Amino acid sequence: MTELFAVEDLRVQFSTPRGQLNAVRGITLSVRAGECLGIVGESGSGKTVLWRSAMGLLRGRKVTRTGSARLEGRELLTLTPKEVRQYWGTHIAMVFQDPMTALNPVRRIGSQFVEALIKRKGMHKDAAMARTIELLRLVRMAEPELLVRKYPAQLSGGMRQRVMIAMAIACEPKVLLADEPTTALDVTVQAQVLELLSDLREKLGMAMVIVTHDLGIVAGHTDRIAVLYAGEVVEMASTLDLFANTKMPYTEALLKSIPRLDGTSTDMMEVIDGAPPDPMAETVGCFFAPRCKYATDKCRHEHPELVDDGTGHFYRCFYPLGKQS
Amino acid sequence: MAGSGYAHLRDSDDVVLALRDIVVEFRVGGGRVVNAVSRISIDVRRGETLAIVGESGCGKTTLGKAILQLPAPNTGQVMFEGTDLTKLPKEQLRSARTAIQMVFQDPISSLDPRMTVGEIVGEPLWIWGRGSEADREAKVRELLNNVGLDPELVLHRRSYEFSGGQCQRISIARSLALEPRMLICDEPVSALDVSIQAQILNLLQDMKDRYGLTMVFISHDLAVVKAVSNRIMVMYLGKICEVGSPDAIYSKPAHHYTSALLDSVPVPDPAYQRNNVALQGEPPSPVAPPTGCRFRTRCPAASPLCAAEEPLLREVAPDQFVACHHPRL
Ligand SMILES: Nc1ncnc2c1ncn2[C@@H]1O[C@H](COP(=O)(O)OP(=O)(O)OP(=O)(O)O)[C@@H](O)[C@H]1O
Ligand code: SF4
Ligand code: SF4
Ligand SMILES: [Mg+2]
Numbered sequence: 001m002t003e004l005f006a007v008e009d010l011r012v013q014f015s016t017p018r019g020q021l022n023a024v025r026g027i028t029l030s031v032r033a034g035e036c037l038g039i040v041g042e043s044g045s046g047k048t049v050l051w052r053s054a055m056g057l058l059r060g061r062k063v064t065r066t067g068s069a070r071l072e073g074r075e076l077l078t079l080t081p082k083e084v085r086q087y088w089g090t091h092i093a094m095v096f097q098d099p100m101t102a103l104n105p106v107r108r109i110g111s112q113f114v115e116a117l118i119k120r121k122g123m124h125k126d127a128a129m130a131r132t133i134e135l136l137r138l139v140r141m142a143e144p145e146l147l148v149r150k151y152p153a154q155l156s157g158g159m160r161q162r163v164m165i166a167m168a169i170a171c172e173p174k175v176l177l178a179d180e181p182t183t184a185l186d187v188t189v190q191a192q193v194l195e196l197l198s199d200l201r202e203k204l205g206m207a208m209v210i211v212t213h214d215l216g217i218v219a220g221h222t223d224r225i226a227v228l229y230a231g232e233v234v235e236m237a238s239t240l241d242l243f244a245n246t247k248m249p250y251t252e253a254l255l256k257s258i259p260r261l262d263g264t265s266t267d268m269m270e271v272i273d274g275a276p277p278d279p280m281a282e283t284v285g286c287f288f289a290p291r292c293k294y295a296t297d298k299c300r301h302e303h304p305e306l307v308d309d310g311t312g313h314f315y316r317c318f319y320p321l322g323k324q325s
Numbered sequence: 326m327a328g329s330g331y332a333h334l335r336d337s338d339d340v341v342l343a344l345r346d347i348v349v350e351f352r353v354g355g356g357r358v359v360n361a362v363s364r365i366s367i368d369v370r371r372g373e374t375l376a377i378v379g380e381s382g383c384g385k386t387t388l389g390k391a392i393l394q395l396p397a398p399n400t401g402q403v404m405f406e407g408t409d410l411t412k413l414p415k416e417q418l419r420s421a422r423t424a425i426q427m428v429f430q431d432p433i434s435s436l437d438p439r440m441t442v443g444e445i446v447g448e449p450l451w452i453w454g455r456g457s458e459a460d461r462e463a464k465v466r467e468l469l470n471n472v473g474l475d476p477e478l479v480l481h482r483r484s485y486e487f488s489g490g491q492c493q494r495i496s497i498a499r500s501l502a503l504e505p506r507m508l509i510c511d512e513p514v515s516a517l518d519v520s521i522q523a524q525i526l527n528l529l530q531d532m533k534d535r536y537g538l539t540m541v542f543i544s545h546d547l548a549v550v551k552a553v554s555n556r557i558m559v560m561y562l563g564k565i566c567e568v569g570s571p572d573a574i575y576s577k578p579a580h581h582y583t584s585a586l587l588d589s590v591p592v593p594d595p596a597y598q599r600n601n602v603a604l605q606g607e608p609p610s611p612v613a614p615p616t617g618c619r620f621r622t623r624c625p626a627a628s629p630l631c632a633a634e635e636p637l638l639r640e641v642a643p644d645q646f647v648a649c650h651h652p653r654l
Pocket of ligand 3: 621649650
């Protein structure tokens, strides 16, 4: 299968008044055409910095980026800001947690779409309006003809999220990137939005990346998952294999902290105590060691490499689960 | 307007909070009225945790705030430990309110960034003039310790230096300062990472045991309330759909809405085959709620009767009450 989007040994550092902050520490991963990759990690694990820098977005004097990020062979890290803007919307599109950041609050939905279509696709005004209605129908909005006259504030959170998805797919991007697309939504609307995204991906043949802190929501909607911890990939496998054959103690702990309907109703839930390491501190050993119930002296002194078990299941642990040692 | 019924109310001495026929309406422009809460009655026993579950806009936060008279309901009674809070004069209400505290969804923006953590947690004590300066400081330290924060490390820092989970710990410490007997938690974990949610849920459980609290826990997610509640009330568009024990609600939901909510919870198992999305669309506007059963416009089992007549709560199994003409049981 062809790699559409490939990140290689990406490192991102921020200069802060307190010193250098390592947000991403050498991440390699790829997304194939039509594939859906989940990127899962806790707050501060670097998941947002990873994709923002990989897509050529994070730049400036305070940011140091090394490594490579390529879309169809084209390097994104060295694009000029103007080139980045041209890539956006046409090759890559985004959906965020808060749709209001992508919508202009004082303009009607219709005119925002029409403007974007004229600018990015060179469409004629009437054709752009027809396409807008078609797109809104595609994201299953009822009565799109009425909707185009409304302002974003007149819509519910779930409807705004659909409008943003419609906007994102307007130019048929090759990759759709969704950062916590459902975190602010009710479970019912979350289920609808996830199903809509999966459906659109199939229909349009896009690749998709879903970035989230919740392993539970990507279980049914991704082909592969990369689990991040402290700026590194700690486990990466096909979704089925990651759940059936979990190797990292961290992934196991994340899975156990998901509130489940079918779980036995114990009084206390299992938690991962403590917090991820300070991204400013020099850390030796396995980054997860202070919170890991299997940690040994070796874990505290040596940093484990990411290894392949031979089937494309990667993990970063001296004592992977499911192996007698 | 019919009510949602009273079959589910309990007549026992240990009921600490009894809401009766609560109506909350908001006037919006053009003479229109939002029917946020429409004649809800419910009770909570001492030491119990009642979960109030429903989608965005169903009125769950409004109901929680109505308990505290923020704002007071248009009509209805809020009996807390035998006193109707809706009838209390302002001064008495102010002091009655110290017994009921609220914890909010967004921990970061609900804390004042100009104040230190010590000031935030100690403020209620200071406002109410509880104890001496030294007593207050000792109390603040004890509270911070109890919520799992090291007083030495956090007392003099400001809330913006902390993560969402830590801010929620600070809010909880503050809410406990006046030793309330009841805690109303409004989506206390929905802004947090899953891994942190479990920590906060455990903390709340722990505080409940330690301080002997009675709790109302508001959420849109039935999976989240599972571990913490003793009784669950499912709401839709300002009305009660179903009330029951967690066992009943999770294993044999009687209301079609409860069952749809359960089906919406993501299953953390890639091998699980999901049927079609359980619930399409969003609730209709509370300005003009449907006649009869308010859920009928999205209900797969709706019949003409559902449009004509409002269903009342009735018992379908021991401690399980449903307001539906054609229940699933
Ligand atoms: N512009 C910036 N300047 C300095 N540090 C930053 C900047 N952006 C992010 N960071 C830091 O980089 C690390 C990774 O942040 P990132 O936002 O990627 O985490 P995340 O996993 O997306 O978390 P969340 O779920 O909270 O968004 C954090 O320690 C964060 O504080
Ligand atoms: S390397 Fe050691 S500390 Fe790290 S996850 Fe594996 S067992 Fe735990
Ligand atoms: S009363 Fe009718 S519409 Fe309402 S939940 Fe029952 S079957 Fe559905
Ligand atoms: Mg993020």
